[in-house]
Amino acid sequence: MSRLAIFIDADNFNDSTALDYAMQEVRSLGEPVALKYAYGNASSLKGIEVVMGKYGIRPVSNLVVGKTTTDVALAIGAMEMVCSNPQIKVVVICSGDADFAPLALRLREMGCKVIAVGMSHNLFTSAEVFYDDVLTIQVVDEPVVPKPPAPAPVLPVRQAAPAAAKPAPVPPPAAVASLVTPVVVQAPLKIPPAAQPVNPVKTPVKETGHSIPAAVPASVAPINVHATVQQVLKVCLALRNGSWQHLSQIVQALRANGILPQNAKSSAWFARLAPHFELTPAIKPNQVRYRMGCAASPKTAPVMEAGVQEALAAYPVLSDGSWQPLNQVIAALRQSGLLGNTKSLAWFEVHSAYFEVEMKPGRTHQVRYLQKKAKPAASPQVAEPASLKPTAASTPIPPPVIQSWHISHRREATVPLPSHWNALRQVLVQVAAQRVCVADILLAAPELLLGQPCSYPAVASRFREKKLVLPNQTILKILQRHPQSFKLDNPQSPKSLIYLGGCGGGYTGSKP
Template structure:
């Protein structure tokens, strides 16, 4: 028995990656290398998540020989359920007893506890700022990799207005132009004048770009940006969702794709169009009858047509904010009207209550009624257990 325990090369290990929460290429490579060095061989390496996220990491999966499992085409995210089902199957069908779950989501804590009860060793790989609290109590080993560092852009005092040479033939200007390349192309020297794209941005947008300067160059993954914004105190995830916070600045940041976004894109604000002078309308004189000696002129102005173009992403962001505000106004009376069975003060299945709330439009079609009921702990009691969770009205 001691020989079998000491020979790590004989152990089979499985690395199961939740790509929705653990998608940094360097961290994935480091996690695989550490597990492979400990076990001698990673028998199974699988990744679960949204299709765009898995496609973006194709080079990593090809290098590690990873099988990918995109989410089912449903309104509900199936990443967690697919990973849990495969972990149970791998243990009972292939006898794997060493699991490494690459995620910081607390939804996998029950899986880790059950695998340890079955005699398995369970590791957790996560990113700093993403792993849930007290994860060490549920896993045999927890390893957190540093989150991608977004270094703040150097700030150099700039003049009130950039100096524009008045004449191209000036010797001083010509010497300066030939001595140094354009400021925005020089990699070693900081910018001497502010970027044109930053002019006129709101203060909050400027702070976001300073916290995550990589957004100025290319789209960034939400799983990397959200922890940085939380550490800088932009929002509290316990109160406000990241998508709702970013929807306030839909004119500057785009969430892609629109359904279950994974990327954050900074949109360079376009310069306002130069207003064209409106010709002064010629007054049209309406003469009075001939017997009158005076004539009165009434200027007739054509009404100006204003056409408002609303982009699809702005409509999506506005719809999300309105839905969140509408759900915050749901009262206990609204819940009881939707589910009158609760008035009997008897336990009622949570799934039935959630279905009634969806039918009456109190919650979104893909949402659960649990968070809505938890807002009123004095009125409703949530009972966890088998065969299903139940809700009881306290009266």
């Protein structure tokens, strides 16, 4: 059974709140955590001692040599633990330092899945190139709730002599309305109805001027769904690509910007936006994502366009359509908060209609903005007779439903082998992949015969279950060998595929 090891650079990743959240995310991976070490000097370890005690993390202090030795000690410890414990297949490095990039590459060559966890302000650029997955954490300060103003003091009443009784001065209507308790005077006083005191706590008044009873919860008050979705996506940029985000961070950002009321329950509030947002798990949810494929109204359509405009504003040189260094553009987008916890390449893939990324070996990775050409002016058309014009309005075609099922065999690292055995295994894997024909694919995933789009990860799970591929092998090359039989929604990183019919090209060699 595969196990997980986590190594923390306390000199770089020394925020206790972020570390506590990182440990919760590591637990959610489902792998049993076998080793937990934190490296750093005494002061850095002191700042996270509460989290270390909570999760049983073993501290490793630096040697007193007048220089920081955290990076070297962590690298030596990680290599020693992985080599002495073959069951460790997942390694988590909590640091945004680029010094651990060679360590990550070497661990991946040994067959381990390496995950980086770093703070948003000190994570080095292009971390996605060296790690299998990158988790970026940003700690947001709690919003300061303003204290209610103190009630105005009640003015004392002075009793005048009976012989020289004079009417007390009447306060102006604005002053009377601001007091919680009306002022008592000796002579009777009639206050106009417009100046009667109003209790703002019991009968709050909205901007429209209509009063709402205070007993109605904030989560039940009517809201504009489409306008609210736009506001949520504008504040929480990480939700735009459809990835899962931590619910507590999203709720904190929405409350700070006044979108989610302070006394509203987050799960009930998001339930009113169910066509656009999804919470998981069903009981006590802790994650939320934006449903990109839902039927959105025309008001929510320009969301992606807004993301492109913000990217051009963060790095204005892109606007001219010239090639720019990818690492510099990613750094500018992260600094502006546009990427959030999203991997940079995944963000550009979502916006592939506006950006083109060039990644060639031996050259600096580049990106450019695809300028949209203005549409030519429409030529004057001859009016058609009324009898030739269509009478029935065209109805929009709903998007096809993607078939999916339980994924029991996920992609994972294989057992590391010596270099000469590893080369032989790669050759055998390529030969075995060439022997997989269309009939083998349909036998592994018979749901494809229905002609409906099927989930790519679900089909890959069936391949691994039937032993058609290794646990760490992708099925993309196998499907690309049969373009006449299968169609992928995205040739580079597909999410679904559909069977077009036909037997396609099978294995032509002689089977033993």
